[in-house]
Amino acid sequence: MQNKYKKEGLKATIFYGIVAFLIVIVICMISIRFGKEKFLMATDLVDMITIDTQKLQEEPIPPVLENFEEETEDQNFSVLLNPPDYGAQYATLKIPSIEIDLPIFYGKTLDLLKKGIGHDNDSYFPGEGGSIVLMGHNYSKFLRKLPQAKIGDEIQISTNYGEFIYQIYDTQIVNEYDTDKVPITDQEEILMIYTCWPINNVGYATERYVVYSKVM
């Protein structure tokens, strides 16, 4: 008799345990049925503000300059495949006449300009055939000597997809908001390098010293 009651007690315990699991399964099924889309939306949203760890672990693919030939020669164009990530150093800038040798970073945040030369990410890459805009602080270790460069001087940009040599043909002092003076076009490969002006400025500099050069 006592054994029978023991069995019934065990049975009841197992029954309630099974009921608990069934409840969990039912709630999970209901949540999946009605909440899956919202959950996926939420995870997508979080993914947008999450660094891609897989990408961090991957070796960066080296950039390649691809030439596309069209029917007429003036329609030919080049595109840099696998461009560098924002903030990555992808080249060095050399102006032998004024002893400038600095790393070029892709991007133009002040954080990058603390490390070297910034490349305006709205402009083209060397070799693509469009205008290239580079900038740097007028601090002694960066572009303080830039105004000493003369028309006819050589500028070298070394990347891991090629060497590019330009020749200075003009210099100008422009207002910081005068973006027409540093136009970004795909018509001609013009390299524009600018720094704050005047060099001995104190406070916020509203002018820029721009050096214009063309492919040699």
Add this chain to the structure above:
Amino acid sequence: MKIVKGIINSILAFLLCVSFVAGFIVVLLSNTVLNEKYIVEQLAKNQFYEKVEIDLKNGFEEYQYQSGFPETVFENLCSREMIEKDVNRVIESWYQGTETVNHSADVELQIQANIEQYLKENNMDVTEKQQKNIQDFEKMMVQVYENKVGIVSNYNKQITKAIEKGKEVIAVAKKVLIGTFVAILILTLLINVKDFLAFVSTIGTSLLASGILLELIQFVIEKNIDINHILVFTQALSDFIKEMIYDVLNKFSWSGILLIIVGIMSIVVSNCRKERGN
């Protein structure tokens, strides 16, 4: 009759479980994310103020090269206490809708004094244009300070609105859930009025299911979201958000374990008693 009662008890356990989990989430949200005191405690625990101070130093330094001023001009622009007070005022404005007042005027005065001293020490006379440039630069430094201590300056109004809305929803949800929970509890008690141990078993079942669900929620969130690599605005803010998410998930985990233990014990003990009674 026994089967019918069993089915009714199972349905009641299901409803209790839903209100337990919903209630837990509501209480957790109102005690963490929607609680000003908790946020301030977490900020201190995560050395948020220290990180903002470093961030500010870097922010000022970014303008050093273009300003033409030496490092000394950027020294002592703000103190840790100032940062802490201003950050806490921002938090207060989020939760209480108050206007934020910060120490930016002090920062402006300090940088003016530093620049004046630098110009004096170097016998530098500034032109009218340079004076204008210096004033613009001072404003920029104040802007840097306001942006950094403002946490997410451009979104403060939206955050205040979201918190206000969240508090309203939580307040209504609390009332509804308490009412529902009490109603289900009374109904369960009435159905099992002659069998108190069955009542305990039903409660135990719902607690066990709730515990398993809390563990599952924690598992699913951790599995699907790469919490460690969340990056929102600044490193300091990202670290704070990460730690807060981990803290909330930790609470899910511990509460889940506790509910599972209490649930199992309730079921086992009530059925053992039943045996003894028989």
